[in-house]
Amino acid sequence: MADDRRLDVLRAIVEDYVATHEPVGSRSLLDRHQLGVSPATIRNDMAILEEEGYISQPHTSAGRIPTEKGYRIFVDRLATVKPLSAAERRAIETFLSGAVDVDDVVQRSVRVLAQLTNQIAIVQYPSLSLATVRHVELVPLDNARMLVVVITSSGRVEQRIIELESTPDEALVGQLRTRLTGATVGQRLGEASVRLAEAIDGFAPRHRPIVTSIVSALSHTLTSERSTERIAVGGTANLARFGHDFDQAIQPVLEALEEQVVLLKLLGEAAAPGPQVRIGSETGTEGLASMALVSSTYGASEGGSALGTLGPTRMDYPGTIAAVAAVARYVGRLLNED
Amino acid sequence: MADDRRLDVLRAIVEDYVATHEPVGSRSLLDRHQLGVSPATIRNDMAILEEEGYISQPHTSAGRIPTEKGYRIFVDRLATVKPLSAAERRAIETFLSGAVDVDDVVQRSVRVLAQLTNQIAIVQYPSLSLATVRHVELVPLDNARMLVVVITSSGRVEQRIIELESTPDEALVGQLRTRLTGATVGQRLGEASVRLAEAIDGFAPRHRPIVTSIVSALSHTLTSERSTERIAVGGTANLARFGHDFDQAIQPVLEALEEQVVLLKLLGEAAAPGPQVRIGSETGTEGLASMALVSSTYGASEGGSALGTLGPTRMDYPGTIAAVAAVARYVGRLLNED
DNA sequence: ACTGGCAGTTGCCCCCGGCGAGTGCCAGCA
DNA sequence: TGCTGGCACTCGCCGGGGGCAACTGCCAGT
Numbered sequence: 001m002a003d004d005r006r007l008d009v010l011r012a013i014v015e016d017y018v019a020t021h022e023p024v025g026s027r028s029l030l031d032r033h034q035l036g037v038s039p040a041t042i043r044n045d046m047a048i049l050e051e052e053g054y055i056s057q058p059h060t061s062a063g064r065i066p067t068e069k070g071y072r073i074f075v076d077r078l079a080t081v082k083p084l085s086a087a088e089r090r091a092i093e094t095f096l097s098g099a100v101d102v103d104d105v106v107q108r109s110v111r112v113l114a115q116l117t118n119q120i121a122i123v124q125y126p127s128l129s130l131a132t133v134r135h136v137e138l139v140p141l142d143n144a145r146m147l148v149v150v151i152t153s154s155g156r157v158e159q160r161i162i163e164l165e166s167t168p169d170e171a172l173v174g175q176l177r178t179r180l181t182g183a184t185v186g187q188r189l190g191e192a193s194v195r196l197a198e199a200i201d202g203f204a205p206r207h208r209p210i211v212t213s214i215v216s217a218l219s220h221t222l223t224s225e226r227s228t229e230r231i232a233v234g235g236t237a238n239l240a241r242f243g244h245d246f247d248q249a250i251q252p253v254l255e256a257l258e259e260q261v262v263l264l265k266l267l268g269e270a271a272a273p274g275p276q277v278r279i280g281s282e283t284g285t286e287g288l289a290s291m292a293l294v295s296s297t298y299g300a301s302e303g304g305s306a307l308g309t310l311g312p313t314r315m316d317y318p319g320t321i322a323a324v325a326a327v328a329r330y331v332g333r334l335l336n337e338d
Numbered sequence: 339m340a341d342d343r344r345l346d347v348l349r350a351i352v353e354d355y356v357a358t359h360e361p362v363g364s365r366s367l368l369d370r371h372q373l374g375v376s377p378a379t380i381r382n383d384m385a386i387l388e389e390e391g392y393i394s395q396p397h398t399s400a401g402r403i404p405t406e407k408g409y410r411i412f413v414d415r416l417a418t419v420k421p422l423s424a425a426e427r428r429a430i431e432t433f434l435s436g437a438v439d440v441d442d443v444v445q446r447s448v449r450v451l452a453q454l455t456n457q458i459a460i461v462q463y464p465s466l467s468l469a470t471v472r473h474v475e476l477v478p479l480d481n482a483r484m485l486v487v488v489i490t491s492s493g494r495v496e497q498r499i500i501e502l503e504s505t506p507d508e509a510l511v512g513q514l515r516t517r518l519t520g521a522t523v524g525q526r527l528g529e530a531s532v533r534l535a536e537a538i539d540g541f542a543p544r545h546r547p548i549v550t551s552i553v554s555a556l557s558h559t560l561t562s563e564r565s566t567e568r569i570a571v572g573g574t575a576n577l578a579r580f581g582h583d584f585d586q587a588i589q590p591v592l593e594a595l596e597e598q599v600v601l602l603k604l605l606g607e608a609a610a611p612g613p614q615v616r617i618g619s620e621t622g623t624e625g626l627a628s629m630a631l632v633s634s635t636y637g638a639s640e641g642g643s644a645l646g647t648l649g650p651t652r653m654d655y656p657g658t659i660a661a662v663a664a665v666a667r668y669v670g671r672l673l674n675e676d
Numbered sequence: 677a678c679t680g681g682c683a684g685t686t687g688c689c690c691c692c693g694g695c696g697a698g699t700g701c702c703a704g705c706a
Numbered sequence: 707t708g709c710t711g712g713c714a715c716t717c718g719c720c721g722g723g724g725g726c727a728a729c730t731g732c733c734a735g736t
Contacts, residue, residue: 025698147473381732382678
């Protein structure tokens with residue numbers, strides 16, 4: 001059936017183009033792949049593929065290049081899984097397991113992902129939604145200011161400084177500390193926030209205003225999830241390696257990378273588990289028109305965090321997907337131990 | 339005196355080259371500057387300046403370009419101060435004063451510096467060396483692990499997780515917490531670290547091993563100054579704006595920016611107060627051969643932190659220096675309030 | 677000490693022709 | 707109907723060459 005062969009041709013075109021970065025013609029295609037047909041046949045198939053929008057030619061006398069649509073179908077239906085080598089797996093594992101700290105895990109993940117894929121790595125800090133409260137601390141500062149600290153089971157410390165109307169006395173602070181700790185320790189952050197509201201009732205009415213401010217700050221601290229709003233980026237130097245035809249595209253990409261909001265949106269949309277691929281305009285970001293994002297959520301947390309890589313649309317999708325998936329798996333495992 | 343005019347010529351060359359990004363010849367120089375002499379005279383001066391190593395010509399039929407040495411003398415002796423406009427000052431002030439947080443101050447400084455100079459901005463997190471200990475907290479985790487938290491007067495929270503040989507009982511932890519807090523609160527971080535050593539003596543010998551591990555971890559936390567080892571970078575997108583002749587240089591620069599160690603060394607060397615300029619090879623970093631760093635320490639802290647910008651050697655030095663100095667001044671002021 | 681002029685060098689730009697890669701189409705064959 | 711071989715055609719790329727213009731260096735003159 002000719003339909004199948006056309007898809008084979010498309011796959012071959014994508015693979016060759018990714019390997020050589022040059023438009024691929026019917027002849028060179030046959031040199032590198034054993035399709036049992038003549039160049040003319042390939043040409044016919046190519047003409048049809050072009051008509052259907054999977055490939056295009058930069059100029060008349062050049063070979064074909066996959067379009068976004070071509071990459072899309074390649075990723076969805078044509079790419080075969082390319083598992084990581086044992087050495088690569090080991091590298092990931094040993095490098096990540098040396099981490100001393102949640103932050104360190106993130107830093108190392110970025111490095112290893114960038115290294116592995118030769119692309120730009122993006123890692124969102126882990127979500128706290130599954131973590132429980134380990135400790136609550138209130139520290140009075142000067143001028144009626146108070147430092148509210150929450151230590152979570154994952155070893156993360158969230159802090160916030162608040163301004164109060166008046167300086168609470170030692171006794172009240174002590175009482176608050178005890179009650180708030182009692183009400184929240186061991187709870188998940190979301191639940192803890194609920195319990196706090198109830199805890200207010202136990203205080204004398206005259207203390208209510210000040211207690212309320214503190215509790216509400218604490219509650220914010222618990223739910224604001226500042227950590228999932230942070231992102232680590234690495235491997236930007238790879239941008240310069242993507243090829244000289246990327247010189248134009250490099251500035252918008254750097255701009256996008258500086259806008260955490262953009263990155264968060266991109267990673268945040270990776271709702272489904274397992275690796276996701278967004279190609280060119282599918283990123284919904286103008287500056288990333290010539291880039292593709294391979295991302296995956298990690299860890300068990302539902303509304304969880306994600307990581308991924310950003311590379312040229314002409315990337316090695318199977319390899320990149322495998323790398324992203326592997327790192328996500330290891331990172332998830334590492335963080336769940338805590 | 340002809341010597342003076344030669345320096346005027348050099349200044350004019352630097353200014354023109356910075357403005358146009360093109361080698362400047364004797365004629366175009368006279369078009370833009372009122373030196374009261376003929377092109378031939380300028381040519382003679384140029385020949386001498388070239389002999390002395392201040393300028394060079396890319397090829398015979400081209401104009402002259404300043405050398406590193408030329409920029410150096412320009413910065414040291416020829417550049418006239420170019421104060422910021424009132425609007426710029428106001429922009430810095432209002433933007434920075436919106437910060438809610440030490441981290442936020444740093445983030446905003448990076449943005450404003452990058453914006454102002456159209457270069458890459460680098461800001462080291464503030465040193466803690468002048469901060470005092472506000473609170474010490476020990477939080478037992480599972481598996482004989484312990485979370486050590488230090489809250490400083492500047493509102494920064496330093497944390498560290500340590501592994502112990504055995505799980506200390508509640509009473510010991512309580513006792514430790516009290517003693518360590520007593521010994522350190524109100525002290526500067528450096529002194530506090532010293533006091534800790536003395537505090538060990540107060541414990542029963544059988545507790546010594548565990549107490550020692552905890553104290554030493556705490557001591558590390560106090561002195562390691564992790565914050566000054568952190569650096570925020572922004573405005574990398576400006577790299578792509580530096581001109582197409584920079585395409586070659588962009589990758590090494592991005593690599594250098596990813597190596598925090600390199601950046602720390604660069605900023606750390608800016609020992610003297612006031613803006614410092616390091617040009618090309620003076621950075622001591624191979625990848626930054628075509629770049630120049632304008633940096634300044636900020637805040638009162640002696641061994642303090644620094645910030646600066648990284649741009650092409652052909653940058654607007656007076657403007658950049660003014661911007662860096664202004665931001666450093668504001669940031670220092672902001673942080674000293676706490 | 678400075679100027680005007682002149683010869684000399686050299687990179688840049690544009691044009692052009694040849695080359696080669698690759699295509700589309702068509703007639704022929706299983 | 708689907709595949710193949712062949713052929714004419716289209717373009718982009720590359721290298722060479724000539725003209726141009728920007729500068730310089732030098733020298734004689736004021």
